[in-house]
Structures are given as C-alpha cells and as structure tokens.
Amino acid sequence: MGKIKSALEIALERTESVKTDKNGIGRFEAKQQGKRLANAFLEDHSGDPAKNITNELKKYPKEQQESLKQGFFDVLVPQISLPVSAEDMPRIEAVGKGLRFLMKDGNFAEMFKQLVQLFSRYLEETARYDQAIRQQYAPKLRQKEEEISRRLGREVRLDPFQDPEFVSFYNQNINALKANYQAAADQVREEAVRIWNGREEGKN
Numbered sequence: 001m002g003k004i005k006s007a008l009e010i011a012l013e014r015t016e017s018v019k020t021d022k023n024g025i026g027r028f029e030a031k032q033q034g035k036r037l038a039n040a041f042l043e044d045h046s047g048d049p050a051k052n053i054t055n056e057l058k059k060y061p062k063e064q065q066e067s068l069k070q071g072f073f074d075v076l077v078p079q080i081s082l083p084v085s086a087e088d089m090p091r092i093e094a095v096g097k098g099l100r101f102l103m104k105d106g107n108f109a110e111m112f113k114q115l116v117q118l119f120s121r122y123l124e125e126t127a128r129y130d131q132a133i134r135q136q137y138a139p140k141l142r143q144k145e146e147e148i149s150r151r152l153g154r155e156v157r158l159d160p161f162q163d164p165e166f167v168s169f170y171n172q173n174i175n176a177l178k179a180n181y182q183a184a185a186d187q188v189r190e191e192a193v194r195i196w197n198g199r200e201e202g203k204n
Helices: 002-020 022-043 049-057 062-079 086-103 106-152 164-203
Strands: none
Touching: 022 049, 022 062, 022 086, 049 062, 049 086, 062 086, 062 164, 086 106, 086 164, 106 164
C-alpha cells in the first residue's frame, strides 16, 4: 500500500503544481496567441497591428499582456532579413509597422526606414549583378553549347544554372554582394532585440 500511496501523493502534488501555475499557463497561452496574431498579420499585412494587438490585449489580464506582445515580437524579429524579390518588400515594411507599435522607439523606427531603403537598393543592385554575371559568362557558355552541339549533331541551348561552373561563378559574385547588405540586416535585428530586452529589464 505504501507504494500506491506514494504514487497517489505524487499525482496530487503534480495536480497542485498545475493549479498553482495557472498564471504561467496563461502567459504561455498569451504568448502563443501573440505568435498567431503576428503570423496572421504577416499573411495579410494590410491590417493595423496596433488595433489588432490592442483588441487582443483586452482579453487578457494585465500580467499576461506582455507575454502576448512577446509572442508577436518573437515572430516579427526573424523576418528582418534580405528580400529575395520585390514581392518581399510589403512583408518587410509590415514587420517594421508591427515593431514600431510594439517598441515605440523613434530611433529604431528611423533605422528600420533606412533599412527598407537599403533593401530596395539591394534588389536593384542584385538585378544589375545578375545581368553583368550572365554577360560576362556568355562567351564561355556559347563555347560549351557549340561543343555539345557538334557532339550531338544538333543545336543545343544550355540553361546557365545547369552548368556547375556558372553556378559557382554566379554564387561567388552574388554572395559577395549579399554579405555587404546582410551585415545591415543583422545589425537592425540585433538592435531590435537589444531595445526590446532593455525595455523589459527597465520594468524590473
């Protein structure tokens, strides 16, 4: 019976632990809801993050509201990254809108505005690099096409990205360009985390 009693006592202790940690569970749920809100906002970034978060905060007690904001922040910050194409720019601008509301820091808002301008320049420069790399490699690609065409007895046109030598040459040049702009993205992302953590420490 001793063992059975011990097991019951353990079960009761666990139940009591869950009861006393209701606030912790509430904070976890609030944080998850913040993440869901942020993901929904990024999918349809025509909305107003200030309105969405403010309305959602009303559903939670004061001690859980910071957790909801934290969840929203945790989803937005990793989105501060180099755009792949112009289609990414509205999403990046939406990230800035959300962070401006959460952080309420004028200096960071200006920094993010400059980053968006930098990203636009990066896309323009990437397009120029792409064209220049293709032009520079074009004679070698034509030579390869002619050699293959002679061997096969028919005209062959190669997609440059099917040529490992071109891919290596392309990546080497594009990655050098990307590194220059990636540093700026990393700096803004790190600054966002620094300001956010400093804000939390200031409350303690």
